[in-house]
Amino acid sequence: MTGPEWLAPESLEEALALKAGWGEDATVVAGGTFVGLLLNQRLLAPAALLSLRDVPGLGAIGVEGGQLRLGALVTHRAVERSAVVRDGWPALAGTFRLVASPRVRNQATVGGVLADADHASDPPSTFTALGASCVVRSVRGERVVPVSELITGFYATSLAPDELVVEVRVPGGPHRAVYRKFRSRSHEDRPCVGVAACRRDGELRVVVGAVAERPQWFPELCDPAAAPAEIARAYAAAIDPISDVSGSSAYRKRVIEVEVRRALEALS
Amino acid sequence: MRSRRFRDRAGRDRKAGRCSARRDGSDGDGGRVTDPRVTGAARYAIDSELPGMLHARIVRSPYPHARVVRVDASSIPPGTVALVPDDVRELGRYGVQIRDQTVLALDRALHVGDPVAAVAAPTARDAEEAAALVEVDYEELPAVADVLEAVAPGAPLVHDEHVLSSGGAAYFGLRPQPGTNVCHRFRIRHGDVDAGFAEADVVVQDVFRTAGAQHAHMEPHACLASWEGETLHVRTGTQTPFNLREELAQVFGLEQERVRVVAPPMGGSFGAKTFLRAEAIAAALARKAGRPVKLVIPRSEEWLTLNRHPAVIELAIGARADGVLLAKRVACYADTGAYADCGPGVAQKMGFAAPGPYRIPNVAVDAYCVYTNTPPNGAFRGYGQMQSTWASERAMDMLADRLGLDPLELRLRNLLRDGDRYCTGETMHDVHFAECLEAAAEAIGWRDGRRGKGLAVMLKGMQTPSRASVAIEAGTDGGYVLRCATTEMGQGARAALTRLAAELLEVEPARVRFPDPDTGLVPYDTRTTSSRSTYMMGRALAEAVRDLRANGGRRGYGEIANPGGLDPDTGQGVASTHWHQGAAAAEVRVDEETGKVEVVRLHAAIYAGRVVDRASAELQNEGSMIMGLGTALFEEVVLADGAVANANLSDYAVPSFADLPGRLTHELLERDGAEIHGLGETALPPVPPAIGNAAGSLGVRATELPLTPERVLAALEERP
Numbered sequence: 001m002t003g004p005e006w007l008a009p010e011s012l013e014e015a016l017a018l019k020a021g022w023g024e025d026a027t028v029v030a031g032g033t034f035v036g037l038l039l040n041q042r043l044l045a046p047a048a049l050l051s052l053r054d055v056p057g058l059g060a061i062g063v064e065g066g067q068l069r070l071g072a073l074v075t076h077r078a079v080e081r082s083a084v085v086r087d088g089w090p091a092l093a094g095t096f097r098l099v100a101s102p103r104v105r106n107q108a109t110v111g112g113v114l115a116d117a118d119h120a121s122d123p124p125s126t127f128t129a130l131g132a133s134c135v136v137r138s139v140r141g142e143r144v145v146p147v148s149e150l151i152t153g154f155y156a157t158s159l160a161p162d163e164l165v166v167e168v169r170v171p172g173g174p175h176r177a178v179y180r181k182f183r184s185r186s187h188e189d190r191p192c193v194g195v196a197a198c199r200r201d202g203e204l205r206v207v208v209g210a211v212a213e214r215p216q217w218f219p220e221l222c223d224p225a226a227a228p229a230e231i232a233r234a235y236a237a238a239i240d241p242i243s244d245v246s247g248s249s250a251y252r253k254r255v256i257e258v259e260v261r262r263a264l265e266a267l268s
Numbered sequence: 269m270r271s272r273r274f275r276d277r278a279g280r281d282r283k284a285g286r287c288s289a290r291r292d293g294s295d296g297d298g299g300r301v302t303d304p305r306v307t308g309a310a311r312y313a314i315d316s317e318l319p320g321m322l323h324a325r326i327v328r329s330p331y332p333h334a335r336v337v338r339v340d341a342s343s344i345p346p347g348t349v350a351l352v353p354d355d356v357r358e359l360g361r362y363g364v365q366i367r368d369q370t371v372l373a374l375d376r377a378l379h380v381g382d383p384v385a386a387v388a389a390p391t392a393r394d395a396e397e398a399a400a401l402v403e404v405d406y407e408e409l410p411a412v413a414d415v416l417e418a419v420a421p422g423a424p425l426v427h428d429e430h431v432l433s434s435g436g437a438a439y440f441g442l443r444p445q446p447g448t449n450v451c452h453r454f455r456i457r458h459g460d461v462d463a464g465f466a467e468a469d470v471v472v473q474d475v476f477r478t479a480g481a482q483h484a485h486m487e488p489h490a491c492l493a494s495w496e497g498e499t500l501h502v503r504t505g506t507q508t509p510f511n512l513r514e515e516l517a518q519v520f521g522l523e524q525e526r527v528r529v530v531a532p533p534m535g536g537s538f539g540a541k542t543f544l545r546a547e548a549i550a551a552a553l554a555r556k557a558g559r560p561v562k563l564v565i566p567r568s569e570e571w572l573t574l575n576r577h578p579a580v581i582e583l584a585i586g587a588r589a590d591g592v593l594l595a596k597r598v599a600c601y602a603d604t605g606a607y608a609d610c611g612p613g614v615a616q617k618m619g620f621a622a623p624g625p626y627r628i629p630n631v632a633v634d635a636y637c638v639y640t641n642t643p644p645n646g647a648f649r650g651y652g653q654m655q656s657t658w659a660s661e662r663a664m665d666m667l668a669d670r671l672g673l674d675p676l677e678l679r680l681r682n683l684l685r686d687g688d689r690y691c692t693g694e695t696m697h698d699v700h701f702a703e704c705l706e707a708a709a710e711a712i713g714w715r716d717g718r719r720g721k722g723l724a725v726m727l728k729g730m731q732t733p734s735r736a737s738v739a740i741e742a743g744t745d746g747g748y749v750l751r752c753a754t755t756e757m758g759q760g761a762r763a764a765l766t767r768l769a770a771e772l773l774e775v776e777p778a779r780v781r782f783p784d785p786d787t788g789l790v791p792y793d794t795r796t797t798s799s800r801s802t803y804m805m806g807r808a809l810a811e812a813v814r815d816l817r818a819n820g821g822r823r824g825y826g827e828i829a830n831p832g833g834l835d836p837d838t839g840q841g842v843a844s845t846h847w848h849q850g851a852a853a854a855e856v857r858v859d860e861e862t863g864k865v866e867v868v869r870l871h872a873a874i875y876a877g878r879v880v881d882r883a884s885a886e887l888q889n890e891g892s893m894i895m896g897l898g899t900a901l902f903e904e905v906v907l908a909d910g911a912v913a914n915a916n917l918s919d920y921a922v923p924s925f926a927d928l929p930g931r932l933t934h935e936l937l938e939r940d941g942a943e944i945h946g947l948g949e950t951a952l953p954p955v956p957p958a959i960g961n962a963a964g965s966l967g968v969r970a971t972e973l974p975l976t977p978e979r980v981l982a983a984l985e986e987r988p
Binding site: 003040184185186251255 | 393567568861862864901902904906914916918919920921923924926976
């Protein structure tokens with residue numbers, strides 16, 4: 001009787017080769033905050049765990065061509081505390097600061113929170129509102145996927161079985177963004193409703209998280225000239241929220257309207 | 269009275285600072301860490317090991333109510349031992365108040381998580397995998413999960429009969445109602461309640477609800493059982509070593525002396541580690557395997573092992589136009605889950621506390637302990653008190669509102685004073701409800717404006733009757749050994765009793781040793797519950813020291829017995845020889861668009877009589893208040909189709925430090941020459957109604973805990 005095989009590659013090439021070989025039978029683990037929970041709750045029983053802990057080169061925060069580049073292994077805590085991020089993308093630093101507790105944030109990674117596609121995570125909404133993309137690699141090559149197209153459903157992504165998220169890129173330049181996290185219970189809780197909004201170059205993006213299988217973004221409802229209350233009403237009408245221990249569907253609909261309006265008011 | 273006030277994490281004063289310096293585990297002068305809990309030297313039950321021991325895992329029913337048709341453990345691997353119903357069919361039943369439990373479910377499994385089999389294997393992982401290989405066939409039966417449905421005529425019966433226990437924890441007349449799901453009914457009849465209501469100018473009536481909660485103690489339930497011939501040894505985290513010994517003797521048909529329970533310090537308990545939990549399964553496996561067996565309950569199974577009683581409380585209170593209380597009628601329904609455990613005691617305490625600390629000439633209380641097909645509920649910090657204080661103190665504010673009176677004035681007009689009789693007929697002594705309440709009100713600036721502010725006051729009984737005994741032995745080195753069954757769960761009992769003993773013996777505390785309680789070595793004690801230990805054991809210690817001095821100084825024995833108890837049909841007698849008294853005050857903000865309640869200020873004022881160990885006493889207050897905050901705002905065991913839907917610490921929210929109000933303060937009221945008053949729980953029950961009343965002052969007519977934003981929003985919308 002044994003547990004999953006522990007794969008600990010020491011280079012990205014080795015990691016990609018292992019992922020190509022194992023495919024979906026290997027669950028990727030970085031900080032372990034999400035995979036650990038699933039393993040403990042017996043919701044996951046993979047044949048192998050592919051640890052990225054010893055893979056070098058995925059832990060950097062930098063700016064290139066005005067774009068923010070976050071390595072997949074950058075921790076939440078590092079994003080939260082990075083001077084570069086706080087200066088150029090304050091809403092992003094603020095979003096990461098609101099995740100769980102420092103204990104979790106010291107472990108959880110940027111790549112992990114996207115690839116897990118957990119509907120109740122905070123950062124995916126802000127990444128989507130900011131127009132961020134993931135750099136995805138496999139032995140076959142590299143592609144760039146907008147975060148809005150990465151997460152496709154509850155714990156589901158458009159990643160192929162041999163692909164790894166290696167970096168997240170966030171456009172720079174002048175913008176105003178905000179993330180509002182509404183918790184119905186403890187401060188360390190996941191959101192009942194999370195709202196990210198961003199105005200950039202005359203464009204408005206509003207993204208609502210934790211209420212459905214993936215971050216909810218309706219470009220057709222994001223008229224930059226519309227009043228906050230109007231957009232808020234439209235979002236509440238467009239979303240069919242889930243019910244869980246954080247709140248019922250009907251309650252979430254109410255909160256979506258309130259929090260979208262408040263987010264947009266904070267932007268203007 | 270001297271009133272001492274200690275400011276909090278925000279307004280930390282010199283004393284609080286000193287206390288936290290010591291609490292970090294350092295020795296206070298060189299920064300060297302010596303506290304065994306910090307250095308890792310502490311040995312809890314979960315650390316217990318014996319050569320050759322096996323690890324156990326329980327196989328649990330997935331159904332709220334099902335016939336167990338077949339249990340087949342034939343495919344478990346070699347080296348693994350299984351315990352199936354046929355192995356335990358001949359063993360005795362247990363249950364401290366009602367004998368309604370068997371070591372495994374024999375024919376019917378009564379809740380999701382009811383143990384139907386168990387395995388023991390060389391490693392915990394092996395045990396988990398072997399448990400998955402045990403095949404069980406079930407036939408689902410009609411179940412009842414709601415307490416009011418369970419008392420309705422025609423409800424499915426959880427148990428066919430109610431066999432009373434004769435053990436040491438069955439200390440009052442139990443009144444099971446045959447042919448129903450009510451395993452105990454307790455009544456108070458005082459005055460003429462109908463006449464009282466007829467005379468009342470205003471009557472407030474409502475139904476109040478409180479949720480189930482999980483203790484969330486850091487160390488899970490853990491025990492190690494082994495047999496030496498016909499003697500059973502159990503090392504386990506327990507607050508009740510003697511009750512556990514009695515129960516295990518009952519199960520295995522042994523003389524009590526053939527069961528030896530050793531109780532190392534617990535990594536938290538809050539009531540969860542009381543009476544018999546999983547020790548009988550470990551012991552039965554150990555006997556079958558012929559080897560020691562260790563059983564640690566996985567975190568997710570804690571919600572299936574023991575929670576706090578959810579309750580429904582129907583309440584009516586009547587007063588004269590000037591605010592004088594005339595009558596109160598209360599029905600309490602305590603949902604005890606599938607097994608009674610100490611639920612009858614919880615229901616009774618809920619009942620006798622429901623009148624509150626007030627002079628009310630006409631009182632009728634009916635308290636019911638009710639079976640449902642849900643995981644068992646038992647002792648939880650506050651023990652029934654939180655539930656009825658929520659109802660009682662919310663109703664007082666509703667009454668004040670109807671009368672157009674200041675809620676503080678309404679309470680002060682009716683609070684019990686020294687020498688008053690409670691509705692149980694007993695005379696109240698050393699009464700300080702008004703001082704506690706006034707201190708709480710003052711702390712939040714009540715008289716400067718009461719919008720967004722709320723108060724609550726409560727009385728809480730201590731285990732009565734109860735008995736404590738202790739032996740002191742002189743060592744050859746000039747030191748002493750305490751032989752004492754009081755258990756340590758982080759509350760500081762060991763430190764407090766060591767300090768008391770050292771004072772009495774006139775030696776340094778370092779000269780007094782207090783080994784882990786071992787029922788083979790220590791004299792009898794009722795149990796370490798209901799905030800009784802420092803008070804009861806402190807008095808027994810004084811007796812023991814007198815005895816030691818009178819008999820040559822080598823050995824002394826002291827025993828204290830507090831008689832008392834209530835007639836279960838009239839509620840007359842002595843509910844408590846010693847009342848815990850406390851009040852809380854809260855200030856809140858409510859987001860009117862989302863219903864979110866933010867507590868900005870919380871204060872508790874507790875009557876301590878005499879403080880023994882100030883640092884521990886302060887931590888008890890803080891811990892109680894923080895637990896009360898969780899109960900008030902979000903803690904709730906959520907059931908779906910009889911199964912716990914949030915059995916993990918991600919979906920079940922407990923307060924974090926970030927949830928604490930900006931100002932969290934408390935004070936311990938003392939009186940020169942007073943007796944020690946227990947204070948391990950006192951600051952919990954008044955916190956939820958203080959917060960509820962603060963929200964009530966903003967128009968939130970809340971009746972149900974927790975005060976989730978969703979409920980608060982609904983209540984706001986019902987405003988006239």
